[in-house]
Amino acid sequence: MIASTIRKAVIAALWLAFLTFPLMVVKVNTLKDLVEWRWINLAWVLYSGFFASLVWQVLYQYRKTKKADDEDDPSLQGLSLGDRLMVSLKDPYVLVLLFALAYFVGLYPLVSFEFWRWSCKIALAVLAAKLAYKLFLVKKVRSCSAVMKESPLSKPILFAVLGIAVIYFPFSVDSYQVNIMVLALIYVVLGLGLNITVGLAGLLDLGYIAFFAVGAYTYGLLNTHFGLDFWICLPLGGLIGTFFGVLLGLPILRLRGDYLAIVTLGFGMIAHQVLTNWTDVFKGNLGIHKIERPGFFGMEMDLAQATTYTYFLVVLLVIGTIFVTNRLKDSRIGRAWMALREDEIACVAMGIDMARTKLSAYAFGAFWAGTVGVIFAARNTSINPNSFTFLESAIVLSIVVLGGMGSIFGVIIAALVMMLMPEYLRDIGEYRWLVFGAVMVLMMIFRPQGLIANQRRTYKYEGAKGEES
Amino acid sequence: MEKLLDVRGLTMDFGGLRAVDNVSLEINKGEIVALIGPNGAGKTTFFNCTTGIYTPTGGDVVIHPPGEAEVRINGMKPNRITTLGMARTFQNIRLFPAMTVLENVMIGRHCRTSTDIIGAILRGPNTKKQEKETIEKSYALLEKVGLDHLANEFAKNLPYGAQRRLEIARAMATDPFLLLLDEPAAGMNPQETKELDELIVRIAREEGISILLIEHDMKLVMNISERIYVMEYGKLLAYGPPEEIKNNPKVIEAYLGEEAVHA
Amino acid sequence: MSFLDFDWEYFLLLFAGGLVKGSIYALIALGYTMVYGIIQLINFAHGEIYMIGAFVALMVSGVLTIYGFSGVSILVLAAIVAMIYAAAYGFTLERIAYRPLRGAPRLSPLISAIGMSLFLQNYVMLSQTPDFLRFPSLIPDFAFMEPIAHIINSVEVVILGTTVITMLGLTYLIKFTKVGKAMRATQQDMTMARLVGINSDRVISMTFVIGSVLAAIGGVLIASRLEQINFMIGFLAGVKAFTAAVLGGIGNIPGAVLGGLVLGLTESMAAGYISSAYEDVFAFGLLVLILTFRPAGLLGKAVKQKV
Incomplete structure (x- = not known):
């Protein structure tokens, strides 16, 4: 078993080395006709490939057996410490953590990345916690959420703490960081909006960012040309976003699911090209400048104040989005969206108008993008087409996927992680997309429900018996 | 007798293949009617044509909702047909x-309720009332098919027989006057089949919903249906009450003969 | 404007350009369509295979140039190595990102494919460079092309010729070889193919390998025409080729070729006669238009979903 695992890992590492050889090792300077041989990279690939394969195999084995979560493991009870250790070592989480730790520690002295050191520490801490739990606390510890459910006070307390943190945040850090947070929150709204289209209704939209652009340019143009106020443009952005959603949705929602992906991707690219090339209106790559920040009854604000103000605006919008999505999720419309995602044929056979339901999900997603686009333009005060490329659509999509499709809480966490991580872990910056791409693949394979799985509402009902006639 | 469904000369071609050939069938109020035939006889295609999943190549499908004018539903979208009942x-x-x-x-209640996006967001008194009714009705239906204790399970976690019953409950939630069941007993064990048998009869008697079912389980079919239609190679072979069908030599040759080979 | 005033030379120039572009689209589109035909998956990372093919060819030619090889021999060797590598990448891609997701909800492999596409793009960007690299012009100018070189040059003729030969080879492969028969059987009914003893996993792998080889051919050809490459060429070409596949009717092999040519010609004509700034707008506009009137594409058959 162990021998074959290691053999497979070695083969995988060699195969990877073969695959990556021309790109990782060879580097050609075509201007000077020089070839650079970077043999150190070969060692990297072999080393990483070996560990990656180990982790992959453990996870894959675990996935196949589909064992339930190990929180409560009766098999550990009544065993000696040594035996418990042996059993624990067979636990996939422990194994994966061990491999990860070995991998990071093995190169610890060689790599100067901040990210590396952190990964190392985190892996060690989690491993220690996991082992300690396995070895000494065999009885099931009540999870946080269980405690929360039982205590009636815990929910208000949690919200209060969260609320204070949210309010206190802009006053505790400088305005640069507040500004970053505003951007992250804008992506929270985008994530929640796309979550409606993709997560709930299952319509893959690869051009979502186009609606974001619609909102941003609506405000940018109306403000710079006609001097229209932020507060007038905010609903306008949403409405025009919705309008475009309906306009584009009408011809394409009859299409098979897979075709939708390419056509929406096309719309995204069309939008970008129009913004770039129709210079008379959209000013091309230069973009639109001197857009006003949101006003507050004509009050004069300096930059820091304006940033803080924008922060609170976007927080309100996030709250609004959560509120609305939450209500929709467990409503007649939300259920129809989900049913559509699950099975279109059964859906129409149950009397649901497919075209209308699809259109509403698509347009409603567009509404949020349009609305938050206005805030984006107001935050940046200048906009250009480069903020609205396919990559941005991909960011929002990965937020939805990582967060757990359909799960509101998960999407928020994922958006914050994705937008803030590169900011605070600078040296992961350029590797960000490499990592996210890989994570998207791994997530689909090993944890398709996302970081936080979508919980379905449960209904309690006892009165039916009495009313049966 | 009040005619609910009247199919006349239904024909369905797939390219050069005629899957359903000039089939006529009618269902009256309160009846349980079975559609039987060997595999590939075109029964499911017949269903798909009557429920709007396919648009039939020829013929008429007319339904007559109780108390309303009759409607020709060829080529109508499935959701419209479901809404009609x-x-x-x-x-x-x-x-x-x-x-x-x-x-x-x-x-299933979707087409009988009306909350829209705005209504769902505001969650006003009307929405609340509708939502409450939806839950109550759905729960009551689950009780009828004996699944109320599993109400909050994921549908995918249900055993096979329970999934079949859930499908029936879901279809009943649309308030139909006519229910089309496509092989409801497939994959069920004898005990489950017996329960299903009772359930179908109860639906017809107590709810006043007429039923057309495709079924391979001869015992079930002969037990509960008042009339039987037999299809073979896309054509209607025979129709009549169970006794007649049982003794029809053509049917025995075509259908029961095959059954005998299978058994 | 009378018939004679019409600038035929300009038209022919655009036509040749569109044909060349279209044949490259067609080569890549085949990979999309073949994979879709068998497992109903949009292999979003297919464009990346094409890009990697071009990069590998560049590496090989760079190394060979330094060791003193010359023109055509470099081209042939580079193309062969690029094809081998593309095949290896295609094979690995399927094993890692798609095979574990067989039977998962439809959205899962699609998202996995998008993830893979991002991964491969950034892998090439980080391991090489984000800048454009000059691709050596390895195809010589033929003397006999001289009289018409202002309309269609040698490189373009080679592209067209290679495409035609490749298509013929593919047709032979699919129609007459054992692999091709197994592929067609699997495409029609995977369960049935399995029952008669076809190893469907192997057929799927083969499909990815063949598609990837075609993409690599396209990659090398286009790189020798444009004479520069970077890590993004795969995404753009992939999107266009996929559009071509959908235009022609996805899953349909002649459809992919037709779709590629139609798309290439449309883009070329629209750029030449209307505006070159809105190439994508015309391409996707055409897609939406055709899908609105023929939802299954030009040659695709409307598939009745089994209920």
């Missing part, structure tokens, strides 16, 4: 796997 189940179970059992039934 004809609901169905599927041969290969088509539930919404990642939704709860109760939610599956609640989906």
Whole structure:
């Protein structure tokens, strides 16, 4: 078993080395006709490939057996410490953590990345916690959420703490960081909006960012040309976003699911090209400048104040989005969206108008993008087409996927992680997309429900018996 | 007798293949009618044509909702047909796997309720009332098919027989006057089949919903149906009450003969 | 404007350009369509295979140039190595990102494919460079092309010729070889193919390998025409080729070729006669238009979903 695992890992590492050889090792300077041989990279690939394969195999084995979560493991009870250790070592989480730790520690002295050191520490801490739990606390510890459910006070307390943190945040850090947070929150709204289209209704939209652009340019143009106020443009952005959603949705929602992906991707690219090339209106790559920040009854604000103000605006919008999505999720419309995602044929056979339901999900997603686009333009005060490329659509999509499709809480966490991580872990910056791409693949394979799985509402009902006639 | 469904000369071609050839069938109020035939006889295609999944190549499908004018439904969208009052189940179970059992039934109420996006966001008194009614009705239906104790399970976690019953409950939630069941007993054990048998009769008697079912389980068919239609190679072979069908030499040759080979 | 005033030379120039572009689209589109035909998956990372093919060819030619090889021999060797590598990448891609997701909800492999596409793009960007690299012009100018070189040059003729030969080879492969028969059987009914003893996993792998080889051919050809490459060429070409596949009717092999040519010609004509700034707008506009009137594409058959 162990021998074959290691053999497979070695083969995988060699195969990877073969695959990556021309790109990782060879580097050609075509201007000077020089070839650079970077043999150190070969060692990297072999080393990483070996560990990656180990982790992959453990996870894959675990996935196949589909064992339930190990929180409560009766098999550990009544065993000696040594035996418990042996059993624990067979636990996939422990194994994966061990491999990860070995991998990071093995190169610890060689790599100067901040990210590396952190990964190392985190892996060690989690491993220690996991082992300690396995070895000494065999009885099931009540999870946080269980405690929360039982205590009636815990929910208000949690919200209060969260609320204070949210309010206190802009006053505790400088305005640069507040500004970053505003951007992250804008992506929270985008994530929640796309979550409606993709997560709930299952319509893959690869051009979502186009609606974001619609909102941003609506405000940018109306403000710079006609001097229209932020507060007038905010609903306008949403409405025009919705309008475009309906306009584009009408011809394409009859299409098979897979075709939708390419056509929406096309719309995204069309939008970008129009913004770039129709210079008379959209000013091309230069973009639109001197857009006003949101006003507050004509009050004069300096930059820091304006940033803080924008922060609170976007927080309100996030709250609004959560509120609305939450209500929709467990409503007649939300259920129809989900049913559509699950099975279109059964859906129409149950009397649901497919075209209308699809259109509403698509347009409603567009509404949020349009609305938050206005805030984006107001935050940046200048906009250009480069903020609205396919990559941005991909960011929002990965937020939805990582967060757990359909799960509101998960999407928020994922958006914050994705937008803030590169900011605070600078040296992961350029590797960000490499990592996210890989994570998207791994997530689909090993944890398709996302970081936080979508919980379905449960209904309690006892009165039916009495009313049966 | 009041005619609910009247299919005249229904024909369906797939390219050069005639899957259903000039089939006529009618169902009267309160009846349980069975459509039988060997595999590939065109029964499911017949269902798909009557429920709007396919648009038939020829013929007429007319339904007559009680108390309303009759409607010709050829080429109408499936959701319209369901709204008119004809609901169905599927041969290969088509539930919404990642939704709860109760939610599956609640989906059936969709076409009988009217909350829109704005209403759902505001959650005003009307919406609340509708939502409450939806839950109550759905729950009551689950009780009828004996799944109320599983209301909050995911549909995909239900055993096979329970999934079939859930499909029936979901179809009933659309308030149909006519229910089309496509092989409801497929894959069930004898005990489950017996329960299903009772359930179908109860639906017809107590709810006053007429039923057309495709079924291979001869015992079930002969037990509960008042009339039987037999199809073979897309054509109607015979129709009549169970006794007549049982003794029809053509049917014995075509259908029961095959059954005998299978057994 | 009378018939004679019409600038035929300009038209022919655009036509040749569109044909060349279209044949490259067609080569890549085949990979999309073949994979879709068998497992109903949009292999979003297919464009990346094409890009990697071009990069590998560049590396090989760079190394060979330094060791003193010359023109055509470099081209042939580079193309062969690029094809081998593309095949290896295609094979690995399927094993890692798609095979574990067989039977998962439809959205899962699609998202996995998008993830893979992002991964491969950034892998090439980080391991090489984000800048454009000059691709050596390895195809010589033929003397006999001289009289018409202002309309269609040698490189373009080679592209067209290679495409035609490749298509013929593919047709032979699919129609007459054992692999091709197994592929067609699997495409029609995977369960049935399995029952008669076809190893469907192997057929799927083969499909990815063949598609990837075609993409690599396209990659090398286009790189020798444009004479520069970077890590993004795969995404753009992939999107266009996929559009071509959908235009022609996805899953349909002649459809992919037709779709590629139609798309290439449309883009070329629209750029030449209307505006070159809105190439994508015309391409996707055409897609939406055709899908609105023929939802299954030009040659695709409307598939009745089994209920």
